[in-house]
Amino acid sequence: MTVPTLKFDAFLLPGMDRAAGQARRWLRDVLGEHPAFDDAALCMSELITNAVRHTESGRDGQVRVEVSHSEKIVRVEVIDDGDAETVPHLSTVDEMDVCGRGLRIVAFLSTDWGAARLDKGHAVWFEIDLG
Numbered sequence: 001m002t003v004p005t006l007k008f009d010a011f012l013l014p015g016m017d018r019a020a021g022q023a024r025r026w027l028r029d030v031l032g033e034h035p036a037f038d039d040a041a042l043c044m045s046e047l048i049t050n051a052v053r054h055t056e057s058g059r060d061g062q063v064r065v066e067v068s069h070s071e072k073i074v075r076v077e078v079i080d081d082g083d084a085e086t087v088p089h090l091s092t093v094d095e096m097d098v099c100g101r102g103l104r105i106v107a108f109l110s111t112d113w114g115a116a117r118l119d120k121g122h123a124v125w126f127e128i129d130l131g
Contacts, residue, residue, distance in 0.1 A: 012062055015057035015063050027041055037074075039110070080124075
């Protein structure tokens with residue numbers, strides 16, 4: 001069995017409203033025409049938006065995005081500056097709610113996802129495996 005070689009890249013960006021758009025452009029440069037790009041870009045945008053909206057990252061902080069990828073796998077991790085009121089989790093939303101579906105989108109589009117508490121902040125990740 002051959003283990004795929006993963007390429008790695010990281011991007012540190014200011015925790016502001018346009019962070020997700022900047023990260024999507026960067027991800028296009030990293031992944032090029034990878035078949036998982038669209039789903040990965042949407043999931044990454046959701047995680048960055050959550051980090052900016054719910055943690056110190058969005059209060060003059062930063063968001064770190066790490067990407068590991070091969071021809072068949074894309075793994076993205078978004079690391080926030082911490083001080084969120086809750087640990088990232090799937091929330092229950094009503095039909096008319098305008099927020100609260102981000103992690104549900106990530107769970108639906110990805111092969112796997114999770115969140116880990118760090119010394120300061122959280123790392124929320126997803127993986128898309130086309131294999």
